[in-house]
Amino acid sequence: MRVLLLTQAFNSLSQRLWLELTEAGHEVAVEFDVNDAATRRAIDRVRPDLLLAPFLKRAIPTDVWRALPCLVVHPGPPGDKGPSALDRAVQEGAPEWGVTVVQAVAEMDAGPVWAHRRFPMRAATKSSLYRREVTEAAVSALTEALERFERGLGPALPDNGPEPMRPALPQAERAIDWGRMTTAEALARIRAADGMPGVRDELEGHAVWLHDAHPAQATGAPGALIGRGDEAILRATADGAVWIGQLRVTLPGEARTLKLPAVEALRLLGVALPPRVDRPGEPSKVEAERHGDIALIRFPFHNGAMNLGRCRALEAAIRQAAGGDARSILLTGGAEFWSNGIDLATIEASDSPAETSMELIEAIDDVCLALLEARDKWVVSLMRGNAGAGGVFMALAADEVLARDGVVLNPHYKNMGNLYGSEYWTYLLPRRLGHEGARAMMETRLPLSARGALKLGLIDGLIEADADAAEAEALSRLRARLDDPGFARDLAEKQARRDRDEAQKPLARYRAEELERMRLNFFGFDTSYHVARYNFITKVPKSRTPNYLARLVRTG
Known part of the structure; x- marks a missing residue:
């Protein structure tokens, strides 16, 4: 088939699906979801049989989904709707979750379901689950959905259920009460916001966003910074502590925010560092x-x-x-x-x-x-x-x-x-x-x-x-x-x-x-690298789709 991949960014899931589709022999072009006019121009140029949306932050235009089958990869099981699906699953401790390939209609995430997959949840960050379980489930579900589409079988379910759409998870519901919350509760909130948007917090009067949290074996006054490692800081909870590996901060005198190793971020903010400690579980260690x-x-x-x-x-x-x-x-x-x-x-x-x-x-x-x-x-x-x-x-x-x-x-x-x-x-x-x-x-x-x-x-x-079994297999092969x-x-x-x-x-x-x-x-004299690095790190939105992605590609 000829497929247009419409996506907010060419992220890990989009890249994996692009590879799976091209290696299966489909002709695939990518279009960044810059604006509705750009989407319409891409459809006129590519003339796709199908539009696939693995990662969007806004609705597909009505005239597009009315004229062309549009399948959306939603990171939630059948019946789930809303933009913070995986965030809520992690924060609320769902025992299992899933991926649904749903056809775009007027109501967000509510259309016919072409395929779905479920998986058990790990104690992990949203980003980790997205890169691993969500991606594998999406590949499997999309394979089934495309087979149903090509064979003319139609959707597996007539709609995505009667449940109402849940709104985006606001910072007020992500916030950590350090004096009351346990390590498990703090971990769940930071892990649910991993990648973006992070959990907004405050350290020594500075607004920070918390990322990359891990359980720690330590105690102290709840909320206090009680130690640091090479990169991470140790913060006490009501019943223990967490390592926080990364902080997103606004640098002094600047408008941009950067996500940095927590110790380096505090140095740049001028915050006094806690004493160095040696505790297991510190992230990013060899x-x-x-x-x-x-x-x-x-x-x-x-x-x-x-x-x-x-x-x-x-x-x-x-x-x-x-x-x-x-x-x-x-x-x-x-x-x-x-x-x-x-x-x-x-x-x-x-x-x-x-x-x-x-x-x-x-x-x-x-x-x-x-x-x-x-x-x-x-x-x-x-x-x-x-x-x-x-x-x-x-x-x-x-x-x-x-x-x-x-x-x-x-x-x-x-x-x-x-x-x-x-x-x-x-x-x-x-x-x-x-x-x-x-x-x-x-x-x-x-x-x-x-x-x-x-x-x-x-x-x-x-x-x-x-990932874990692969290491064991490599050891076996090497022996x-x-x-x-x-x-x-x-x-x-x-x-x-x-x-x-x-x-x-x-x-x-x-x-x-x-x-x-x-x-x-x-x-x-050529500053291309510095411009590209700045745009990448500060997440400057794409103004257009690069030519190497926009052209139709088939490698199968």
């Missing part, structure tokens, strides 16, 4: 474990962003594992993200974004170098969550690259102001795709599925499991490799290849050439 001959390293960084502290901690963990007696190193990132490269929010908040950009590129290059210099270990990257930009190329520094089926990769830099990129990609990518293949990939701006990456040769294997009689030969071949490559062109030269181009991006 985790190292030993599993027999395998050194396992997780790095569940918030949104997959790599700031200086995170890069240094990950590099140290890799070098410690490389210097030990383990025979292999397995890196599994986080369950939500593998890595999305340098931390743009930290750069945006710095006194010199150009200098900070350069500092972070050097730091993530050091992480890649640590992997490449682990010569007597078999290094495996497992991308359990989505990855983008330099994070994808960091994974390629391993000897073997695996990905969980369903992961979405964005192996390019161009969308961030035509960045050239580093992370030794000029060495790592041609090894897998050849020079022409590497050049073609670096010119693209489109996402790539894990299945597509395997087909291209960008990765070496797929694991069909959820089998270590026990294989051919392992010693494989390791020797790796070392010999690295020696040949180094003799032909040293890694230091690849890095110097890449950083020379990056320095032009950061300090040169």
